[in-house]
Amino acid sequence: MEIKRANKFVEFMKKFGLYIAVGAVVLIVSLTLGITAALRDDGVPTTTPELQFHLPMQNATIVKDFSSTELQENETLGQWEAHLSIDFASDDSAVMAVLGGTVQSVTTDTLNGTTIVIAHSDGFVSTYSSLADSAQVKEGDQVEAGQKIGDASNSAGREEYLGAHLHFTLEKDGLKVDPNNYLELQNK
Ligand SMILES: [Zn+2]
Structure with a gap:
């Protein structure tokens, strides 16, 4: 039974191993891109409209x-x-x-x-x-x-x-x- 199960796993990996590997790579790449994009957003000041300061006194x-x-x-x-x-x-x-x-x-x-x-x-x-x-x-x-x-x-x-x-x-x-x-x- 143990051997059979092991063989099934090997067969499964032979059939789908490549897809799993490709899937893992895609997942890792997209996570990395996502994280660096998020970090970049934090590093750059958000583009809120410029605050317009008024003077606190006239002709001061x-x-x-x-x-x-x-x-x-x-x-x-x-x-x-x-x-x-x-x-x-x-x-x-x-x-x-x-x-x-x-x-x-x-x-x-x-x-x-x-x-x-x-x-x-x-x-x-x-x-x-x-x-x-x-x-x-x-x-x-x-x-x-x-x-x-x-x-x-x-x-x-x-x-x-x-x-x-x-x-x-x-x-x-x-x-x-x-x-x-x-x-x-x-x-x-
Ligand atoms: Zn003062």
């Missing part, structure tokens, strides 16, 4: 620029610190959302003044500090790019010496990034 001047490596003197706190944000000042105090999104929080504390945090697509989060109490949005609100959300003031205790200004921070995927790389700031 940068009173303190972004700096991740050079420490800048904070005259209010009397210490040197990195400034992972841009401070804008303008005759027009209106502050606008740089992208459309959802308001995550509106808070007020003595160091940062009134602060609005907005979550956007593509992992962007924008934060607007040193705003006047009169925020024009609340948590959960949907905002459009360029929509007014509040007014710049000198409410941020940590940067009082700068006068009325917007302390603007941009994050991408949880990391603070240089807004200069995203906003079109001509009058630097």
